[in-house]
Amino acid sequence: MGPIWVSMLIWLLLWGLYQSIVNVGQIFWGYGWESLLLEAGFYVIFLGPLQYEASIIVIFILRWLVFRVEFGAGLIKMRGDSCWRELTCMNHHHETQPMPNPLSWLFHNLPQGYHKFETLGNHFVQLVAVWFLFFPQPFASIAALLIMGSQIYLIISGNYSWLNWMTVILATSGLSDGFMQSILSISIPATTASPLWFWILIVALAVAVIWMSRGPVMNMISPSQKMNFSFNPIHLVNTYGAFGSVTRQRNEIVIEGTTDEEITHETEWDAYEFKGKPTDPSRMPPQIAPYHCRLDWQMWFAAMRGIRNAPWLVKLIKRFLQDDKPTLKLIKSNPFEEEPPRYIRVRLFRYEFTSIKEKRETGNWWKRKYLSLYLNPVSLKDLEDV
Incomplete structure (x- = not known):
């Protein structure tokens, strides 16, 4: 609640403070989810307070962010390690991931056939389903649910900081108002139109995101794809990806x-x-x-x-x-x-x-x-x- 400029100022302050921490944190703050938090934190500056209607432009910018997180991870897997193509990576990953959780032992001891199913499911969500975020409803909602489901699976089976939790939250940008009301029983509050000056800022943001997306797009189509890379010092419109290779021991x-x-x-x-x-x-x-x-x-x-x-x-x-x-x-x-x-x-x-x-x-x-x-x-x- 409150004026738009107050909401923008608060989010901008939070974003600036964390930006300063990441930029001085060196390798201890050099993880992909730091950039993800910064990029997402910058975009929500333009969502505005609850009483104002969220711009569909910002919603699609958030979906573009989710797409880069998922599709970038899918591409780096297919390019990075033969075990992803052979459907054998999950034979090792639950055991060799950076920090297993209580259920990782159980998942590791499941049959190899199940591990192949895990890998196939991962490929389907990251390389196929993610495209439907840009389709009309209900396809966007279905894609969002599949992404959220795959991320919740990762939450259950391992410790990956807040990467999965953030992706779940960002994927809600693909859910329709009708879905939120009918399935989740969430009431959509009445909203008012945003002022013209705010819309001008949103359009300027969209233009900037499109321009800055050249680097991530070229990176995704490049055979020498980089993983979790920022093309600018303020960590906006980054490229993402994780576990391009899986350690066997x-x-x-x-x-x-x-x-x-x-x-x-x-x-x-x-x-x-x-x-x-x-x-x-x-x-x-x-x-x-x-x-x-x-x-x-x-x-x-x-x-x-x-x-x-x-x-x-x-x-x-x-x-x-x-x-x-x-x-x-x-x-x-x-x-x-x-x-x-x-x-x-x-x-x-x-x-x-x-x-x-x-x-x-x-x-x-x-x-x-x-x-x-x-x-x-x-x-x-x-x-x-x-």
Whole structure:
């Protein structure tokens, strides 16, 4: 409620504040859903307060955003990894995704035939159904429902921050007023026409979106398609996509510390437990989304890319050695509450979900195998220059 300019000012302020955070956040804010939130947040500036009729132009701009999210993801899958074309990616994805949730173990242990059905359903929604967002009703509503259903499935089977939740909300732009009233029993409030100056701004927005869409369109038709890329520093009219390739095996880094003054073969090491990533094999994968554990996600990348490509990890270890309380709040449990460790090491493990039989026998959700030493034991003195 209230004047249009007040609504616009509030949304513009929120958008500007988050824009500043994303632009200084570096890799910890470098995810596709950050750009998605910024782009969507900018468009809703032009929806206006509830008492004014929403412009069909803005509605179609939001549908264009949903189309780029879904179709871009569908294209990058078909181009990026043969397992998407062979319908075998879901044999691995529930286990190797960045942060599995409590149901990921169950989905992973379903038959391979079901995994093929999952992949086919994903392809149909992202490559076929999404086009019907631009068709007359009821086709647009059907497309929106299929998109929302596929996103809810992803919400149930994994932790992907707020990406899926946002896509569900944005997909409601495809639902008709009649559908909202008859199926969802949502009453449509009476509205008044927006002033002329507001319509002029909306037309200007549409022209800008059309002009800026050249980059995403060319990217989608390019054989060297980029994934989650912004063509401008303000993150408007971006290109999207996720999991162009699926890892077949899950490697995890485990950070361990000891209070021993000297390291021997008898030294006992205690592991730091993180909020979302697997460490203790007996711990059930937690439900984190729509919250985003940025540190845990970066740990997933670090396990694949190596310590040279994760310089922030050495700084994190230094904070652990310093017993830095704000940093330690980012993890689930600190095994060194009374005294900080003298040394910390990092080891690399291969993690796999247990089978139904193994889960019944051991109670563990994961089984793991030691691979190598990721980082040699270091002390605070070793990291003085970090």
